[in-house]
Structures are given as C-alpha cells and as structure tokens.
Amino acid sequence: MDSVAEKIDFLRKALHEHNHRYYILDKPTVTDFEFDRMLRVLQQLELDHPEYYDPNSPSQRVGGEVTKSFETIRHRFPMYSLSNTYSREELEQWEERIRKILGPEASIDYTCELKFDGVSVSLTYVDGALVQALTRGDGSQGDAITANVKTINTIPLKLNGDYPSFFEIRGEIILPWAGFNKMNEERAAKGEPLYMNPRNTASGSLKLQDSSIVAQRPLNCFLYALAGNELPVGSQFEALEKARSWGFKVPDSAQLVTSIDAVFEFIKFWDEKRKTLPFEIDGIVVKVNQFDQQQELGFTAKAPRWAMAYKYQAEQVATILKKVQYQVGRTGAITPVAQLDPVIISGTTVKRASLHNADQIEKLDLRIGDRVFVEKGGEIIPKITAVDESSRGKEQAKVFFITNCPECGSLLEREQGEAQHYCKNETECPPQKIGKIQHFIGRKAMDIEGLGGETVTLLYQEGLLNSIADLYHLEKDQILPLERMANKSVSNLMQGIESSKEKPFAKVLFGLGIRFVGETVAKKLCKKFKSIQVLKEASLEELVQTEDIGERIAESLVDYFADPNNQLLVKRLEDCGLQMSETETVLSGHKPFEGKRFVVSGVFDKLSREELKNDIETLGGIIVSSVSSKTDFLVAGEGMGPSKRAKAETLNVPIISEIEYQNLKASSD
Ligand code: AMP
C-alpha cells in the first residue's frame, strides 16, 4: 500500500467496519486502543491531505462542524404521526376496521415493534452514503441536522450490501438511561438544574450548534421504517431485516405475528420487560406487515391507517404523604420534597417525590396525611400527580410553603416570573457556602486533586473552611487529626491546592460560581476582558457587547462585583497567588515553542489530547503524527503506543509527561 489515497481509503473502510462491529453487532474485533490509533492516523493523513476530504469519513464522528441555523427542508415522503390508544378495546376495534377494508378473506400479519421514546429522524442515503438527516418537524418539512447526526455512532455513514442507490430510512434517536444519568450527575456536580427526561435531552442535543458537543452526548439511533419509490422489499418485517443487513441498528425486539391475539401477548410481554430496558419506551407499535395491504389501507390526514401505537400507562401508586422537606441548593434555590410512606414503583422503592415549587403544592392543595398518587414516568425523580379526594389529610394539616430558609433562617424571595423561591443569603447560608466550595474544586473548575465534596463538607463542619479563599490557608496540622485523614492523603490534598494556583484565569472565573457564568461564558469573558481587574470595572453596556453575553448574565456579573463580600473574596484570592488574568504568553503572542516539533500521544489527565495540541500550536509548536529524528518532544500520556516510545528512545527524542510539558511551558516564559 503506497499511495496516500490508498492508505486513506484502507483506513476509512477498516474503521467503518470496526464501527459497525462495535456499535451495531456488539462484537468488536479490535481493542479501543487500536481503533483510536487507526483513527488518529487517518485524522493526520486527512489533515495533511485535504484534497481527499470525504464528508462521510469515520473521522467525521468527532464533529466540529457548526450549524448556525438549521435549514428547513421539505420531506420527500411525509413523516406521519401514529394513531394511538391506551385501551385494548380500541385496538380490537382498529383490527375490525382494517378487516372490513381488506375483506374477510384477507390474511393479515402484523409487525410488532417497541415505541422508542426519543426524537424521530429521517435519513437520506445516496449510493450508500448518508447525505441528509431531517427532523420530523411538522411532518411535511423538517430541520436539517445532518452534521449533528453524523456524530451518532449507531448511524452508519457508509452502507454495505445490496442497498438501493437512493432511499430514506426513519428511526428514533434516543438517549439511554445510563448516558442520561451520567449527564445529570455532571450537572448536579456543577449545581446546575437537572435534565428532566431523556427525550427532551436528546431533542435539545440535536439542536446544538456545535457538533463536537453533540459527539460527546451518548445518543443512539434505532431504525424502523424504509421510505422510497422502489424498495427491494414487500413487507415491513423484510424491510427491517434488509436495513439490518445494510448496517443499520434495527432492534431485534421486532416480531412478526399472525394474529391480533399474538399482538396482545407482545404487549403484555413488554409491559413487564420494558422496565429492564436500558432506555425508555412509551408503548409498542403494531403495523400491518404486507406493503400491498398497507397501500390498500392508506392514510388519514395525519396517520397511516395500517399502524397503531399502544401506549403504556405510566405506573401510578398510591401512598401517604408524611411531610414536606425543603432542600437548599448551591444557588439558594429551594426545592420542596415530599416524604412518603415507602412504596414500590416499577421495581424500585420510592420514599420521596419532587414537588417542584410552591405553585405545585398550592395546585394539589396538599395536606399532611393525604393519600397521594405517585408516578414514575419519563422523569428520574418520581412526582405526585394527584391527591385521592376520598382520603384527605386533616384541614389543619394544609401544607404552606415555608417563608424562611430552613438552613439559615433568612426570608425567602421569589422573583417575578420565577417559579422558584430563593434564599438570598449567599454568603452565610451553609449549603450555599459548601456548595460554592464544592463547585470551585470541581473537575471543570479548579479540579483540585485529592479533595472531594465530602471532605469539603467535613472541613466546613470543623470550622476550617468558610469560603474558597480559606482553601489556600489550610495547614496540614489542622487537617491531620480529622477522621479518615492520613499523612499521604493530606499531602496530596495540600499538593492539589498548591498546584491549583496555576489554573488559568478562565477556570478561576468559572470556579467563583457567579450565577449564569458557566464554563463557556467564563472563557468568553476572559478572552475579552483579559483580567479580573478589567472585568470587575466593566459596565453593563460593555458586558452585553461581549459575544454570547446577554443582559441576564451581565446583570449577574455587575451584582456580583458590587457586593463588598465578593470584592473581598476576589482580593483574597489574588493575594493567594491565583491566576487572575490571561497568561502573558498568550496575550503578547509570545511563541516559546516556535518551530518546535511535537508528537502528542496517549491520554492525559488535565487536558484532552485536542486541548494539549491546541495549546502547543498557540505557543508556536508544530504537531506531527510520528516520531522522527526531527521531533523535538514526545509528550507521552497514558496508553501511548510502545513503538512510539521505543522509537523516541532510539532517536534520543526527549519523552515528557503532561506535567513536564507544563513546566517546560512555564520555564520558557
Ligand atoms: P406520536 O409522537 O405519539 O405521534 O408517535 C409517533 C412517533 O412515534 C413517530 O413519529 C416516531 O417518532 C415514534 N416511534 C417510535 N418508535 C416507533 C416505531 N417502532 N415505529 C414507528 N414510529 C415509532
């Protein structure tokens, strides 16, 4: 294999194949490491040879393309919705109706499928390559989300086998529970409100502008319908099998049955089994199997007559409301939580349910002792849907939303138009103080090694930690006597705190936990204002002129810096030696690595490989893919290929770790 074109072609084919084996067949034949290695080689070749660009290369999975506004495009074949029912009788009536149309002699088979609760999508393939992805929209036209969809691993970019040269395929993009829960854990760690349910989160993800962020969301896609003029199949079930053979993820839960009784069995089976699925379904879909029969039945204005969705009732259980507790979040938001007599819903014991806010309590007219109905639907936290009117608690036990913070006693406030009550005592309210410190040390902020959320709580309770600035005045002797503290762990903690002083200004700014100032906003602010000195003096007008900074964020910033407590905090942090401005090197365009050649390999602790490469390039360095005698440094991360190391050693190329790289950078200032 000599020519670059051949190499690229070989790698693309191999990676498509491995992707298929891994994500569709669940039978990988190479390690993740090997896969990543091949992908990296391909990425480098593509970078060096842009003339071989292919929009469907496996390298496109990582995203990068930004969609400013999603173009609305007409569907070639309309995307219908489905008639649906919750009742067995209606399903039987539906069967009678279609029997009448098809005639008493007709033998009717049905395909039974799961009804995935996600976002429907229509994919267009031309000559076996994905060319377009549209949302359902209003059914006759949808939005082009192609760049985002290409990042979803279970959607093939290239097909195999005997596919028609042009066709469309419909399916559902879903977010499995595991991925959804993980995203929420990350939100919780940041003190941000949780995502409500997987479907909305999937749908929001697909409308993100930056496809590289979509690539990080663990989305999945199941395909369930072909559309086209000359499909090589005569029935729905065959269509599913064909699609599977071309490389699509077609769930094997689909079943071909020959009677409506068997449909009911399918429904019954999945009513239980769905609780163990790794993703959400909201029912099942029954489709008349034969295409000629489907054609005869046709469509109503909205939905096909040949299909019917049977939806499962969300499971509701009655229990007694024992009391209402109030939680105070990092931002001071108050969440009422119902304490219940424990009940089992969908296999898990439920003792608590969210009541969201004061309005919700008012609407339900809650009283302690009420018999309430609890439902665990698409949301992770169960909710109270209704009160059993025949079994009310005592009139005197009516629940009134608290007026004062349960933690610090200050009067709660509720801003106009907001549903939530807030404790505004930011600087003195314990959970807010602890939450702020936990946020500051978090992975996305200062990422202080050796210090976790629980230790923060402990240090707070021991009176050693009252604000983030106190972190930098902790003494080893104070911490050692505490429970579960050993010499080594304390040293790590002190070391972690010390090295956090080198964290860039953007991380510090994000770490302050100013309301509405997330990671991205913090970066934009740093870019524009360069230092905390300038930022804290900035006027509302100056702030709103910054990219992506709206009035809400600007006001929050002005408020923050106007507060004397915060001024003092910032001053203290400056005195501790934290980075309060963009580093000089970047500012002045100083290029300490000018012309130096770097090979970056493996996985790193602090930065992602891409971040590390960007960093090197900003400082004038050149990234090359393989080690040669011209290489100046090999930056080695975990899992770096042994051959790279061997080669660097023979050629006497310095091998440096991430930390050594940072030192090198610091020393070349
Ligand atoms: P509805 O949104 O309630 O009108 O239901 C129709 C939607 O169900 C379709 O637009 C699809 O997005 C979705 N759906 C999920 N699974 C299936 C399936 N197996 N067959 C057809 N549609 C499905």
Ligand code: ZN
């Ligand atoms: Zn409070």
